[in-house]
Amino acid sequence: MNFLILSCSTGEGHNAAARAVQEELTRQGHEAVLQDMMLLAGPHVARAVGGGYVGTVQHAPRLFSALYDAGSHLSSARRRSPVYYANALVAGRLERLLARGRFDGVVTTHLFCAETLTWLKRHGRLHVPCLAVATDYTCIPFWEETDCDRYVIPHPELTDEFAGRGIPRSRLLAFGIPVSARFSQPMDPAAARARCGLPPDSRVYLVMGGSMGFGQIRQLTDRLAEACLPGEQVVVLCGRNDKLKAAIERRHPAGGPAVTAVGYTRRVADYMAGCAVIYTKPGGLTSTEAAVRRIPIVHTSCIPGCETRNLAFFAGHGLSMAARKLPEQVSCGLQLVRDELSAEAMRRAQAEHISPCAASRLVEALVQLCSSRKEV
Incomplete structure (x- = not known):
């Protein structure tokens, strides 16, 4: 047909x-x-x-x-x-x-x-x-x-x-x-990181703001960089927001804390497969893709309206954690990365509710x- x-x-x-x-x-x-x-x-x-x-x-x-x-x-x-x-x-x-x-x-x-x-x-x-x-x-x-x-x-x-x-x-x-089926296909995290040009043995905090780079991404990136332990790094997918990418690169030049800014990419499935936790606004698609990949999610700034409802659904079903203030958002991600029981509980909820x-x-x-x- x-x-x-x-x-x-x-x-x-x-x-x-x-x-x-x-x-x-x-x-x-x-x-x-x-x-x-x-x-x-x-x-x-x-x-x-x-x-x-x-x-x-x-x-x-x-x-x-x-x-x-x-x-x-x-x-x-x-x-x-x-x-x-x-x-x-x-x-x-x-x-x-x-x-x-x-x-x-x-x-x-x-x-x-x-x-x-x-x-x-x-x-x-x-x-x-x-x-x-x-x-x-x-x-x-x-x-x-x-x-x-x-x-x-x-x-x-x-x-x-x-x-x-x-x-x-x-x-x-x-x-x-x-x-896309790419989000549910088995994928070795280290191999996914290597495909994205990241150190295979690193622990990645993935930050997304949708295709337009929405939210307090610069401030969140700064706080996450400060909280990173050796062997951890922050990867920011800036979408089509070239100004955001340039600003992050100025604030975090090579040789400083491990922060990588990425422009618009079709490798989102690889970045998700390689990360330990994702910070994202509660867009319906990105949130669903992350949940299908069974990645712990921290929801950040939302576009008022439908994304407010998305956030309520995900947080209410244990599919994500959410906080309004940046320090609490950082803490949510650290908890999901460093407390496997919290992360596993979220993955089970994602498997139950997101097909x-x-x-x-x-x-x-x-x-x-x-x-x-x-x-x-």
């Missing part, structure tokens, strides 16, 4: 989930095309949408929080929001892509794409099944005004929340968030959905 996968570059998480679905579809012998939907409207529109999101999150998090809260109050299954009508503007271009590609079905890992697909469906212009993937551990505003055939959600305990917002229970599939099989289950359900539609 031939499938279209839609995403949107507001942060890297949606794209990572889309690539995981594409990877699994290909593994199972299907064809899959991955498309940033906003690029259909032109690169300037895609840059404006992605850049607007990143800029607001980085420089005006309180504004983002206020917008998220406003969306929560406005969101309703009984009316259409401005978000719906804005994304409907891309409907014609998406319809032409669907016609050219002769796709058997569509997967979307982003709300905006689901809104566009919903517009097409309600106007009788979508002729293949569509499946949506929720990439946060909550029902974010406006999901309930979409009309997809299936919704893959992160955990069974979220079923009531999504259904309570108006999405039919019969369409909810609590498979988990799809992540590495979400992508394969999603593909099986998608193929069944599209096959049954063809038979009608």
Whole structure:
């Protein structure tokens, strides 16, 4: 079968989930095309949408929080929001892509794409099944005004929340968030460190801020460097935040405490496999990837809104530790690294609640959905 996968570059998480679905579809012998939907409207529109999101999150998090809260109050299954009508503007271009590609079905890992697909469906212009993937551990505003055939959600305990917002229970599939198989493949930690150019025998504290390098990463890095024992080091994945990478390199030049700053990389699975603990904001994808890898997690600064809910879910189920202040965050990581009982308890909780099989289950359900539609 031939499938279209839609995403949107507001942060890297949606794209990572889309690539995981594409990877699994290909593994199972299907064809899959991955498309940033906003690029259909032109690169300037895609840059404006992605850049607007990143800029607001980085420089005006309180504004983002206020917008998220406003969306929560406005969101309703009984009316259409401005978000719906804005994304409907891309409907014609998406319809032409669907016609050219002769796709058997569509997967979307982003709300905006689901809104566009919903517009097409309600106007009788979508002729293949569509499946949506929720990439946060909550029902974010406006999901309930979409009309997809299936919704893959992160955990069974979220079923009531999504259904309570108006999405039919019969369409909810609590498979988990799809992540690349690289995060569940057996990997020797020393070999993973060597692949990343790190000393194979070192103990690594991995610091991530998402693709945009969000949070008090410089300050956290400084405190971790001060706490490191001989043979330990801090590795900071700065994402696309080049200013952050340069600042860390200035503060921690070669020859000082072992701190390595890394720009945007596709080797995240290797860095995770090689670390003893990960410090990360509670993004849905990164948190799920780390939990699938069974790495002890310390959650740090969160983007207000959906990530606040992610943090509550992870901390509430023992999947991560969290603290608001930097000294306590450092202490959490030290505890998980130096107290094996704490680390093992977290790994057991991760194994209980976070499945590495979400992508394969999603593909099986998608193929069944599209096959049954063809038979009608």
